[in-house]
Amino acid sequence: MNGPRKAAANSPVHDGRWTPWIYLAPALTVLAALLVYPVYQLGLISFLEYTQAQVSGGEPTSFQGLGNYTELFADSQFRYVLLTTVVFAAACVTGTLAVGCTLAVLLTRVRALPRLLLMLAALGAWATPAITGSTVWVFLFDADFGPVNRVLGLGDFSWTYGRTSAFALVFLEVVWCSFPLVMVTVYAGIRAVPVEVLEAAALDGASNWRTWRSVTAPMLRPVLLVVTVQSVIWDFKVFTQIYVMTDGGGIAGQNLVLNVYAYQKAFASSQYSLGSAIGVVMLIVLLGVTLVYLRLLRRKGEVL
Amino acid sequence: MTALRPETAGRVRFAKRVRRPWRLAAEASAVVVALVVAFPLYWMVLSAFKPAGEVRSANPVPWTLDPSWDAFRRVFEQQDFGRYFLNSVLVAGTVVTASALIAFLAATAVARFRFRLRTTLLILLLVAQMVPVEALTIPMFFLMRDFGALNSLLSLILPHLAFSLPFAIWMLRGFVKAVPEALEEQARIDGASRARFLWQILFPLVFPGLVATSVFSFISAWNDFLFAKSFIISATENSTLPMALLVFFDTETPDWGGVMAASTVMTVPVLVFFVLVHRRLVSGLGGAVKD
Numbered sequence: 001m002n003g004p005r006k007a008a009a010n011s012p013v014h015d016g017r018w019t020p021w022i023y024l025a026p027a028l029t030v031l032a033a034l035l036v037y038p039v040y041q042l043g044l045i046s047f048l049e050y051t052q053a054q055v056s057g058g059e060p061t062s063f064q065g066l067g068n069y070t071e072l073f074a075d076s077q078f079r080y081v082l083l084t085t086v087v088f089a090a091a092c093v094t095g096t097l098a099v100g101c102t103l104a105v106l107l108t109r110v111r112a113l114p115r116l117l118l119m120l121a122a123l124g125a126w127a128t129p130a131i132t133g134s135t136v137w138v139f140l141f142d143a144d145f146g147p148v149n150r151v152l153g154l155g156d157f158s159w160t161y162g163r164t165s166a167f168a169l170v171f172l173e174v175v176w177c178s179f180p181l182v183m184v185t186v187y188a189g190i191r192a193v194p195v196e197v198l199e200a201a202a203l204d205g206a207s208n209w210r211t212w213r214s215v216t217a218p219m220l221r222p223v224l225l226v227v228t229v230q231s232v233i234w235d236f237k238v239f240t241q242i243y244v245m246t247d248g249g250g251i252a253g254q255n256l257v258l259n260v261y262a263y264q265k266a267f268a269s270s271q272y273s274l275g276s277a278i279g280v281v282m283l284i285v286l287l288g289v290t291l292v293y294l295r296l297l298r299r300k301g302e303v304l
Numbered sequence: 305m306t307a308l309r310p311e312t313a314g315r316v317r318f319a320k321r322v323r324r325p326w327r328l329a330a331e332a333s334a335v336v337v338a339l340v341v342a343f344p345l346y347w348m349v350l351s352a353f354k355p356a357g358e359v360r361s362a363n364p365v366p367w368t369l370d371p372s373w374d375a376f377r378r379v380f381e382q383q384d385f386g387r388y389f390l391n392s393v394l395v396a397g398t399v400v401t402a403s404a405l406i407a408f409l410a411a412t413a414v415a416r417f418r419f420r421l422r423t424t425l426l427i428l429l430l431v432a433q434m435v436p437v438e439a440l441t442i443p444m445f446f447l448m449r450d451f452g453a454l455n456s457l458l459s460l461i462l463p464h465l466a467f468s469l470p471f472a473i474w475m476l477r478g479f480v481k482a483v484p485e486a487l488e489e490q491a492r493i494d495g496a497s498r499a500r501f502l503w504q505i506l507f508p509l510v511f512p513g514l515v516a517t518s519v520f521s522f523i524s525a526w527n528d529f530l531f532a533k534s535f536i537i538s539a540t541e542n543s544t545l546p547m548a549l550l551v552f553f554d555t556e557t558p559d560w561g562g563v564m565a566a567s568t569v570m571t572v573p574v575l576v577f578f579v580l581v582h583r584r585l586v587s588g589l590g591g592a593v594k595d
Contacts, residue, residue: 019498020413024425027410027469034447034466035432041443106334109327114334120579121342127578128345129527131546132567135553136348139560147347147364176341237436239530244553259438266442267534279439286434294427 039283046276055272068277077253078261078278085236085257088167092235095175097228100182107187119184126180134244137173160246163254170241170255178234182227189223190216229293233286239263258282348571351564352376359561375565382562384541385548389569392545395457396525399464403472403521404514410469411476412502416488432470437463441534448535455539460531468521475520479513480506516584519577526574545570 046068053059072078103122107115128136141148143156159169193216201211239259242249249256249264256264258278266275346366351359353371358364379385414422444463445454453459483506491501529546536542549566552559578585 017419020417020419020422023409023413023417026406027473030406030466031432031469034444034462035435035440035470038440038443038447039435041446042440045443103334103337106330106337109330110334111327111331114331114338117338118334118341121338123578123582124345124575125341127523127574128571129523129546129574131527131529131549132348132571133344135549135563135567136344139351139564140344140347142560144362145360145364145560147366150363176344233434237438239438240527243530244550247554259436262439263441263530272442276439276442279436279442282436282439286436287431290431290434294430 042276042279042283045273046280048273050273050276052270055270064273068273072274072277072281081256081258081261082281085259088171088257089232089235089238091171092174092178092238093228093231095171096178096182096231096235097224099175100179100227101186101224103179103183104186104190107183108190122180122183125176126184128177130177130240131244133173133177134241137169137176138245141169161251163250166246166250166255170238170245173241173245174235174238178231182231185223185227186220189220193219225293225296229289232289236286236289237282345571345575348564348567351561352568354561356561359564375561376569378559378562379548379552379565379569382548382551384543385566387541388543388545388548391457391542392526395460395464395544396522398461399468399525400518400522402461403465403468404518406465407469407472407476407517408480408507408510408514409502410473411480412506414473415477415480416485426474429470429474433474435467437467438530441530444531445534454535455537455542457542459535460525460528460544463531464521464525464528468524471520472517475517476510476513479510479517482513483509512581512584516581519581519585522577523574526570 047064047066048054049062049064049067054061103118107118110118125133138160140146141159143149143158149155149157157165159165197215198211201215206214237259238257242255242257242260243263246255248268249260253261253264259282262275262278262282265271265278350366350368352375353373354368355370355372355374358368358370359375413419414426440463448454448459448462451459453462487505487509488501491505496505527546528544529550532544532547533550536544536547545566549563549570552562552566
């Protein structure tokens with residue numbers, strides 16, 4: 001048993017050319033079957049007429065071409081939800097980056113104990129599953145029993161009733177659970193700036209602000225790029241928070257974002273093809289973001 | 305130049321002394337921010353231990369003099385909460401183990417070998433990370449139905465395995481790269497086969513990184529309620545923890561004590577996992593970010 005295996009290991013076939021593919025085989029199999037194929041199916045369904053009748057086999061599926069997309073873009077609710085999603089994601093990204101970067105800088109200005117406290121608190125927020133984070137925040141802002149309304153003296157103001165206040169609540173939760181990644185990464189980035197460089201800047205008489213602008217910030221640019229792209233991708237496809245906190249998209253769908261809208265179209269009203277078409281639109285937008293990111297990486301001459 | 309030096313150094317020191325009140329202010333704000341950030345978790349645990357009357361008080365106080373396990377008891381007695389908990393552990397555990405092993409092999413391939421399509425593959429792995437998982441619920445539903453996996457835990461394990469792989473491979477690559485190649489050379493000279501090097505030398509060395517990476521697959525599987533909601537339709541005994549939590553939550557008058565107790569039960573395992581691996585997590589993310 002040991003003999004042939006050893007021989008095989010030393011044979012040229014096993015050495016070099018095929019080995020990486022053997023190592024990759026399980027991963028590629030899983031990804032092909034459960035990621036690439038579903039994405040293909042998603043695209044396919046978006047071109048078909050696919051409702052409950054087709055699922056149960058009562059009616060044959062029929063090819064619609066771009067029919068579903070035409071229907072989608074003619075639908076004013078879809079356009080409204082698309083716009084809402086973009087604005088909401090932009091707000092979340094801005095908020096997350098602002099809080100994360102500010103706190104990262106703050107971390108470099110304090111001694112070990114306050115730094116540890118802030119790190120631990122952030123770690124806790126980071127680790128909290130989106131679903132429990134959502135339930136806890138709803139409870140904190142609950143009209144009858146939540147502490148926030150008591151402290152702010154808002155009486156029994158319901159945060160989830162109005163469109164803006166519901167979005168504000170979700171925004172706070174999203175920033176709370178996503179700023180830690182930004183803070184930790186940017187802090188590590190600032191720490192990675194060599195002390196000699198900062199000393200040299202100080203010796204040359206550079207002000208704090210000048211040092212930040214001309215030394216630290218340019219060295220942080222790659223890190224900032226990554227966390228920005230990561231945040232854009234996350235916040236554009238936020239699902240759990242909206243779904244749980246606004247009970248599936250708010251009163252009369254006032255708090256819908258694309259991801260929840262697609263889910264509701266497909267599973268609540270059985271319009272699978274429209275739901276898939278929304279999924280494809282999201283996929284294209286996110287693909288665009290990723291391509292811009294890759295291009296920026298390329299321009300800097302980074303190798304993967 | 306040399307003559308100027310002491311003076312400049314003195315100015316730097318002077319500047320530091322001037323900044324001292326600023327540092328105290330910074331430290332004070334860091335502590336305040338830490339308290340604010342930790343408050344939701346504190347409130348969650350506190351409310352889980354408060355007796356029912358205090359949770360439903362119109363004037364909630366940030367402490368309790370009468371902690372009780374009542375809310376937890378209600379949660380565990382409701383339906384099959386214990387069973388849901390086990391299901392969640394089983395799903396997350398399987399996803400974490402399988403994804404770690406598969407990702408380890410794949411990461412070794414992309415970190416240790418040069419082959420055609422390698423860069424293309426890496427870019428595809430990056431692109432795969434941004435696929436909106438929720439949008440794939442629709443085709444995934446049909447796939448699971450055709451596969452006969454609906455209503456079983458397998459319908460939860462398989463999708464999460466696929467969705468966690470791209471990031472796991474991407475992050476593990478850094479940990480595999482960090483192992484010096486000379487070690488492999490040495491092992492080969494000593495007569496170790498590739499398989500032996502892989503499992504007996506490389507695997508233990510990369511293991512800490514593997515654990516850190518696993519946090520993310522664990523969280524995504526542990527947190528999932530969408531697949532559980534969509535794929536487990538009739539076999540409620542195969543449901544998972546988030547679904548049980550939503551049962552408490554989705555009523556006109558939620559049992560907040562129960563919701564907070566269930567949330568605590570769901571959050572604590574992740575919190576412990578996270579705190580245990582956070583050092584490696586940060587260095588690993590640093591690696592994944594830098595590359």
